[in-house]
Every structure is written in C-alpha cells, then in structure tokens.
Amino acid sequence: MKNERHTRQSIIDIRLKDAGWNINDTTQVIEEFNIQVPLPDGVNEPGSKYEGHQFSDYVLLGKDGKPLAVVEAKKSLVDANIGKEQAKQYCINIQNERGGELPFCFVTNGHDIYFWDLGNYPPRKVHGFPTRDDLERYQYIRKARKPLASELINTSIAGRDYQIASIRAVMEAIEKRKRKFLLVMATGTGKTRTCIALVDALMRAGWAERVLFLVDRIALRDQSLEAFKEHLPNEPRWPKIGEKSIAKDRRIYVSTYPTMLNIIRDEENTLSPHFFDLIVVDESHRSIYNTYQEILDYFNTITLGLTATPTDVIDHNTFNLFECEDGIPTFAYTYEEAVNNIPPYLSNFQVMKIKTKFLEQGINKRTISLEDQKELILQGKEVAEINFDGKDIEKSVTNKGTNALIIREFMEECIKDADGVLPGKTIFFCSSMKHARRMEELFDAFYPEYHGELAKVLVSDDPRVYGKGGLLDQFTHNNLPRIAISVDMLDTGIDVRELVNLVFAKPVFSYTKFWQMIGRGTRLLEPSKMKPWCTQKDNFLIMDCWDNFEYFKINPKGKELKNQIPLPVRLFGIRLDKIEKAQELQNKTIETSEVEKLRKQIALLPQNSIVILDAQAELERLKDDNFWNLLTHDKLDFLRLVIKPLLRTVSDVDFKAMRFEKDILEVSLAHLCEEKEKFEALKDSIVEEISELPLTVSAVAKEAELIRKAQTNNYWATINEDRFDELILKMAPLMRFRETVKPLGTAKYNFKDEVYTKEFVEFGPQHEALSVAKYRELVEETVNQLVQDNPILQKLKQGHEITLEETESLAQVLHDEHPHITVDLLRRVYAHRKAQLVQFIKHILGIQSLESFPETVSKAFTEFIKEHSYLTARQLQFLDLLKKYIIEKGELSKRNLIESPFTMLHPEGIRGVFKPNEIEEIITLTNKLLAA
Secondary structure, eight states: OOOHHHHIIIIIHHHHHHTTOOTTOTTTEEEEEEEEEEOOTTOOOTTOSEEEEEEEEEEEEOTTSSEEEEEEEOOTTSOGGGGHHHHHHHHHHHHHHHOSSOOEEEEEOSSOEEEEOTTTSOOEEESSOOOHHHHHHHHHHHHHOOOGGGOOOOTTTSOSHHHHHHHHHHHHHHHTTOOEEEEEEOTTSOHHHHHHHHHHHHHHTTSOSOEEEEESSHHHHHHHHHHHHHHOTTSOEEOOTTOOSOOSSOSEEEEEHHHHHHHHHSTTOOOOTTSOSEEEESSOOHHHHHHHHHHHHHSOSEEEEEEOSOTTTSOHHHHHHTTOGGGOOSEEEOHHHHHHSSSOSBOEEEEEEEEEHHHHHOBSTTTSOHHHHHHHHHTTOOGGGOOBOGGGBTTTEEEHHHHHHHHHHHHHHSOBOTTSSSBOEEEEEOSSHHHHHHHHHHHHHHOGGGTTOSEEEEOTTOGGGSSTTSHHHHHHHSSOOOEEEESSTTSSSOOOTTEEEEEEOSOOOBHHHHHHHHGGGOBOOOGGGOBTTBSOOSEEEEEESSOHHHHHHHSTTBOOOOOOOOHHHHHHHHHHHHHHHHHHTTOHHHHHHHHHHHHHHHHTSOTTOHHHHHTHHHHHGGGSHHHHHSOOHHHHHHIIIIIGGGGGGOOSSOHHHHHHHHHHHHHHHHHHTTOHHHHHHHHHHHHHHHHTSOTTSHHHHTTHHHHHHTTSHHHHHTOOHHHHHHHHHHHGGGGGGGGGSOOOOOEEEOOOOOEEEEEEEOOSTTGGGHHHHHHHHHHHHHHHHHTTTOHHHHHHHTTOOOOHHHHHHHHHHHHHHOTTOOHHHHHHHTTOSSOOHHHHHHHHHTSSOOOOHHHHHHHHHHHHHHHTTTOOHHHHHHHHHHHHHHHHHSOOOTGGGGSTTGGGTOTTGGGGTSOHHHHHHHHHHHHHHHHO
C-alpha cells in the first residue's frame, strides 16, 4: 500500500512545483517544519517553556521568510479531511510561537486539496495550490480590507435605487462570508453598470484586486470592455487590441467562455486557480453551465451570476450553482417593475401581429392565386404537386412574395425617424443565413436609392461585423444602416438604445431567448447621448409575423429543450453495452477487442481538465492492468456510473468520425443481439452516410472499392467484427468530407402573398393605461387647436399671467369643447393632486413642465438614496415600500410608519430598521413631499 511519503514525493511535490514552489529551496518551502508547542495551562515544568514539538509536512514561506501557509499531507487512499484539525493546530501554534499573521491552512491527499482560511471561511476544495504571489495577495486582502457596510457606492456609475439595493445585497452577503450570488435583472436595467459599481466598491474596500467578467460572445466582450473603460478608466484591462495570450498585470479581465476554457486547459497554462478574487458570469443560464462550468470549478473565488431570465423560468440547477435556496436569487428586479416605475426605467412596447395568407394556410393549390397558377402551367410545372405547410416556409420552401410582403408591411407600419421617411433603428430576426440574405436583397431591390446601405446582414461568423468601423459599430453609431438583419447574433446582449422596431420573421420556442430578444428594444434613450435619427422613444414596436406571442400565451415557458448526452459519453456507453453482451455470450474475442478500444477512449480524456484532475483518484484504478483482466459486474457499474460521465470533457477530436464510429458500434451491437429490425434500420442509415462520400476527393477515391462494397446487400449479409472494424478504420476519417456534398435545395417560388390578419395585440405591462394616454392626447390636441383663436391662451403662451375671471372663462371654453375636460380629471390623468387648471395649460403649451406627483416622489427618494448610499438592503427595501405607499395613498402619518405594511419588514416598523436621526430625515422628506 502506498504510504504518505510516496504520496508526497509522487504527487504533492509535483503539484507544489506546478504552482511555482521550489521544494528544494528552504527560502520558499520547509518540509517537516519544527513547531514548538507550549505547555497546557496549569502545567509548570521547571526550566522549560515548551512541552514538545510538532512537525508540519510543509510550510510555505513568503518573500519575508515568514510562514504563509501550512500544508498537511495524507496518503492518497485516505480522505484528506482527516488532517484538518491537525493542520489548524499547526497554524495556530506557528502564530503563537512566532507572532504575525495566522498562516493559511491546506490539507491534501495529493488528489484532493482543501483550503481553509481560518477565521474567515469554512474549508473548501480547490484545484491546485496558490502561488507565492497568490498567498501574499490573500494575506494582504485579509489584513487590509475594510468593512463593506460603510463602503459608499459610486452612484455616478449605478445610481438607481434598485441598482444600489442589488449592490448592497451582494456586499452584505459577502460580509456574511457567502461566496456565490445571483442577480436577476431585466434586460436594459443596467446589469453591467451595476456589476461595475460593485467591482469598484470591492476594489476600493480592498476585497478584490483582480476580476474576471465572462461573456458568451466576442461582441459582448468588446461591449463590456468599453463599459469598464468608461466607468473605471484607470483600471488596467485585458485584452487590449491584438493580445492573444493572457497577461498577468491587469485588474479587469473580460473573456468569452471558450477563450478562458482553452487558457485553463492549455498544457502551458500558468494561470493559477487562485488568480482572480471575483468572477462575474454574464447571462447565467443552464446552457452555459452544461459546457463551461469547468471554469467556475477551476477558480477558487467569489462568483456573481447575472441573468435577465425571470425567476420562475430559471432552472433549478442554476439556483443550485449559485447556492440560492428555494429559488430565491440574491436580488431581483423585473421588467414589469422597471416599466411601471415612475418615471419608467424601461420602454414599454406595442405588438402588431401580421400573418400572411401563406404563413397561415400554407402554399398549395387552394392558396396560390390563379394568375400564379397560370404562370406555373406555362413553365411546365404541376400546381397539384406544390403543397407546403405554413411552418415549412424558410425551411423546405421559400417564397419571395411572402418576404416582400413582410418588408412592405414593415415599412408602412414601423416607427420612423423624426422626418417620417426612414424606419428608426430596427432588428429583423431571421431563421437562417440564406433567409437573411434574401431579406437584404429585397431591401436593396425596393430601395436602391440608399445604395445598399439601408439594411445589412449581421452574423457572428462574418469578421466584418466586429471592431471599430465594423457593421455592428456602423449600426450602433451611424445614421445608416437602419436595419440589422440578424441570425442569432443580435438576439441577446447587444445594447443599441435607439432601437424602436423589432421584427420577428421567424418562430421562437425558448421563453428565455424570446424575452432576451424583446430586451433589445427596452432601453430608454439617454438625453446626453441622443442621436439625430432618434430624438424620441415613448415605446417600441414589435412586429410578430410568426404568432410568437400567441405561442407563449399558450405555452408560457416555451418548448423545453432536451439535454443531449455528449457524443463521447454515448459512444462509451454503447461500448460498455457491447462488452456486457459479449460476456453474456462468452465471446472473449469481442470483449477483449472492445475493452482495448474503451481504454483508448479513456486515454483521450484531457489531462488538464479540472473535471479530470478532480477524478484522479478514480482514474488511478484504471491504470492497473489487473482492473481490466476480469471486468466484473461491480467494475462495469464503476465504469458506467463514475467514468462514463467524465467523457463529456473530450473536445479535441474529429466528431464526424466519432459519430460514424458510434453508428457502426450501434449496428454491431444490434447484430450481436440478433435484433434484425433494428440492425436493418441502422444499416440503411449507415449505407446512406457512405453513399454521400464524394469520390471526387482524392482521399475518398482511395477507398472507392470499399465504399462500393459497403453499399451492397451481400456485404451486410456476411458482415462480421473484422468488417465493422474496417469500416471504422477506413470510413470514419472520411466523414468530414460529407459536408462538401450539396444538400437538397429548398423550393423557391415568387407567388404573390397577401395579409391574412393584421392587428395590435395587448401583451405586456400597463397596456390598460392606453385610455389615459388617449385622454391626454385629446386634451392636448384641443388646447393646441384653440390657442390660435383664443386670446386668453395666447396671453398665456406669450408668458403673461391671467386673472381668476379669465381662468374661469377658459375653463368654460374647454368644457364647451369637451365636457370631460375638468380639473379633477386632469389631476387624475396627469397624476398631480394639487395642480390648478392654469398649470396644466402651461404644461400642455410647453411653457413650464408639470411634474407628476409620482415623478416628484420617485425623484426625491432616488436623490435620498444616492445621498445615503451606505444604507443596508433592508433599509432600501423599507424606503421602496414607503415610496410606493406615498404614491398610492397620497398621505402619511407618523403612526403609519409603525403599522402594516411596514411591520412586515420589522415588528416595530421604521423604529426597528432605522436609527432615530435617520427616522427624522425620512419624516422631513415625506412631509416636504406631501406639503408640495
């Protein structure tokens, strides 16, 4: 049995060396470190202060020669946690003996390493030792960090009440020594700004020196880098333009998931698992963690997840990942809250449903016009043979007339710029690259006067999209193009505030993605950054050509995507099934052959993957040839339950070849099991794959004879294991050439289509307020029409005051024009409880701005919170409740503050949440508001 010394020499020493520690340099590492242990209290041994000695396996020293960390080693076959208390005592005794800082504590059996920051966090598993620089940084942070409760938030970065509340919620949780957090904030509410303000506060308070911001696309990486540059201009950032390898001297790192995964899996990786102090994960939903959770497993750090997905749609796994119990995130702020805020933080939208005849009824003899049918007959085509469902459009059939109709309806109904000629900034969501190009061609054909600049296709695999002057940059900052035609790229994350039109020219089945797409239009304009082509944005228009809103009314959570088992895992599982069947049939030849292939598959595991490093203890068993000599039922279960899931990490292989190997393995298993129907079905599929290999490619032509034979019935009637192996060996590497075979084209027509239905749909918050908007429109139109002939209104417009008699006369004139124009109704509609008729008229004429009561209250509370950015999350929650109470009730007494609903936050109401001096400030604020 391997002992502790063997574990130290063969595993632990190597892992310390990987982290930059020189085991043989006693200025860095001391083995068997001698710790003198004081006598217990009450023991008095004459002439000796110490009762004995302890010997720590390793002590890691700082540059000043003082102990930074204790490493307690256990042999590889025992649980490393056994050494926790022993290592803790070593750390305490070293501090007692030598003074200074308490050393950090590590226990390991070589495979598993546990890090214990004594007095701060409980022990946690880590995936590598820290470097000396890491430990010295940890020590400095532990010693120098300031209390977060007193750290002010930079409200010029994130100054909205909910942004401050979310930052405070995370900071309070950090001080409670939690390490994972989830913020759920609607698209457009400033997740990135909120994150930057949090980073700023943590850096100023000394809790973080290096931060990693993870995104899922290059465009979002560039956008995030710009945001950090704007708000934290003095913090060094990575990457700079042209940088490929990761630099170690920055403070802010922004990376896509694939880039960071490649960095940590690289054989030359020198990025320590302890390099970052905070990781921010943008768009934290399930699909990311299926593939890239390895990044979060690798780094030992505080982790913040950001998502716009509504809390009732976020999957259970994501809540678990961020350690949020009962599906409750650290903080949430919804789209409805943002739209209903006074003033609104996000733009509301209106939905226009447009359905063409072909999309509704399909393309067939019944729906094609007689004129188009005659044209088909002249071309020698059979009308009866054309029969496509509406759902087939832009899949197996495309009709130019349908796309043309969508564009014409868009140009007629869209929100246009101030000139009323061109559409405002717009995204067309298309179903495929070809669909997008067809739309672009139609825009160019219909509007040649814009020289191909009106509409542009923006897709992620086009290098011209990115960078300064690229297509995305042009769309964001230039007058033209006005229309971005997108296939997936612009569905999420892109921030163009001037977007006023979204066109769904494709069906969407994911609820999360649907709302992310809608989120492209929700941002309001920033007055200081207003563009000439968009000077006003009251709401935005969604044109839905595919009944998406109807779909999500019926299916509120959309279509649940099934999790696909990765191909290497499936291949491994089928191979295990075949081994078990061979054992059952006592066919040792097949069993031995498949076991050999199974071991080759295991050899493909990426050794630098954290998942694989974490499973080293289990994988060690497989290195012993005796394990494979007799595969018992228990061993097969071990391979299936423990080893098979590890195959998900395999990525650097030819997946087309692997898929063919999997298909051959399946058909060989069906052959072995004598499942004739399954064998025939699988065989036919494989023959089709082989038939699609192009003999014009020289590598394929070399195997022409086998390709020909493998498509004959005789070949499969006499198939055996050698032939199966031959197919894998010779055909699998050729499967990558199948993509050169052109697929069957889509049917293309140019039939005249027509509008089947066209209607506005009420969907989304606050659409019940449309009648109020119409009333305001009526009053404003009436006043502006009267001003030409009414001397009293003209007097007001010239800036003169009017008498009481003139006011009463004006009221009568307005009442005669419309009996419902009354001061009481105006107060309700303009949400101002005390304004007089003259004030409303001045507001309508643009002489003076009349702020609504809710706007006044909201603004006052926002300013109060900015001035008191040290307030706790519960105090901010109380103020939000108080603001809503005042807006709703229009009154407040001191007694109300110790009654419901305020007692929901504390039994004593305001007294249990605020100090006396703070209560006085709040009462002063409310009195001022209610007296106005």
